[in-house]
Amino acid sequence: MIRFEKVSFTYQESMQHGGLRDINLTIHKGECVLLCGRSGCGKTTLTRLVNGLIPYFYPGEVTGTTYVDGKNIQDYPMYEVSEYVGSVFQNPRSQFFNVDTDSEISFGMENLTYPREKMKERISKTVTELDIAHLTGRSIFELSGGEKQKVAFASVYAMSPDIYLLDEPSSNLDIDAIEDLRRTLELLKKQGKTILIAEHRIYYLKDLVDRIVYM
Template sequence: MIKLNEVCFKYRNSKDISLDNINIEIKKGEFILICGSSGSGKTSITRLINKLIPYYYEGDLNGDVKINDKSLSDYQMFELSKNVGSVFQNPRTQFFNVDTNSEIVFGLENQGVETKILEEKLDETCKKLEINKLKNRNIFHLSGGEKQKIAFASVYATNPDIYLLDEPSSNLDIPTIDILKKHLSMLKESGKTVIISEHRIYYIMDLVDRIIYMKNGKIDKIFSNKDFLSLSEDEIKTMGLRTRNKPSLNIKEKSPIIGKSYLQVNNVSIYRKDKCLTDRLSFSANKGDIIAVLGSNGIGKTTFLRTLCGLYTDYKGEFILKSKEIDEKARKQISYMVMQDVNYQLFADSVFAECKLGIKNVKDDLINELLNDFDLYNYKNSHPNTLSGGQKQRLAIVCGLLCNKEIFILDEPTSGLDYKNMIKTVELLKSHSKDKIIFIATHDFEFASLICNRVLDLEKNKIYV
């Protein structure tokens, strides 16, 4: 059904070959996992199959890609879109509408489907995917996980034969990942071809037929499900892959801090329009604390973090630092936030220039040291937009560490991170935590269990250890 024959590709303005002599044949109805370290070429393979390479992502392409024995170069884009549906790593980049209803049926509308059928398809899709509560919503008001659900729904509504999903679990909470797995299982049972590029692999281990392991732009090995599951956990880690087992987080209620604390949050209630997202939240923290901020998709984790660093102002309550109340302006001065979508905060024309942007008196040696620690040194002269999703994420963390603020906030920082870089991120954040308080909004229990000494559960308004 899908055949890639001796495919090589190098992105424009990139010095490295992204795909090197790729040969794959995928049969109709197969469920394929593409895995490997950040920047290994996983996303590039999906871009080949949906024709974004080379027509959107330009560069030098050699070799041939065929679907149903027909070369992709012979497909019109409207024709291909009926056969191939894509869910991008960053769902925001595939939205064309401001409301969820229009977005879900956008593909069908472009195929000329009648209005009455569009309405039926909308209802059918939302019911089947259990997202009725997301109907008639402003896309810009959705959480990252909710946006991911809408992106998947917009593809599901068109009923393609081939599904391409690039890290579909990256912004989802654990219960929603379970729901995603149920939907993927449904696709497999109905004979759809599913190709997933993913770092969090545990939830699809009993669904995949084959695993394509990428390394430095090449296919290093192709495993059957049985052979992949027979690998030891140490072998999996050596390959730079995340755990195959469902991660858990063991927490218990935290005793109150005795004596003075560096930061106090007193009876903070946060609102969005008439809705109370966080109700009279109170807790204390000291320098050295690394606090996981947990809660389901849409509960208000990002809004709480934006309030904490002074970017969101619709709240009541107090933020106290060193026994003095601090307003939004003061909190902005002592905080740095790595956003969930780091594309919003990368502005310079090179990685090295990005590290110096807006940061006073930062030494080049320190920049080079951190870039080396995060495996970004060889990209110091590259444009940030040429980096993979995981590399951009690491660059944003480097910039945050260079700013050296007292409150360091990270919103879903493990999106795009392989095992090796997740461990490096854990080690480096821990080594820089002595003089700051770190807040991490995450659904990634594997990461949280390795780095966080406390947990703030926004579902229960409680802090745990």
């Protein structure tokens, strides 16, 4: 599903840490893999290679090849990447494009020109399966950090990608919100999704991840 073949990357900005050198790694379909290690070791950089943010939004020197579903990620148009790969960032506010939750959940599907009836169906399914009815019809600015992350996750979940990337997903969450996150990850595993998590706080992932990659 995901393969890094002799991948190295150096950020163009000299102040940006987290470059990579000669990475070889294969993540199989349906695997839940944890990337861990000290700050600046390259965990987030790996996820940016998979979702295409490198080199389009984070310029630098790339060597080697990152494959997603057998295809060089750089051969995918950006809109097509979002159909296969869903990303939830450390700070969910950085990925919001709207001021209300309903519009945010539907935003990705609108960009991919889903038919209106399919969008309604996917939104209803997302709200039910993620148990977030209490977050619909709300202002983004009224949400807690945990609630914002749930909305960010819902906007990705609604598109039903095969691959989920999570960058430090627990960093701004309290204990109850972390438990909610764990339950959501368990749901994704049951659905056979491929999950790549870059994380410092790892206790809640015990018995959930299939493999740990220390960088």
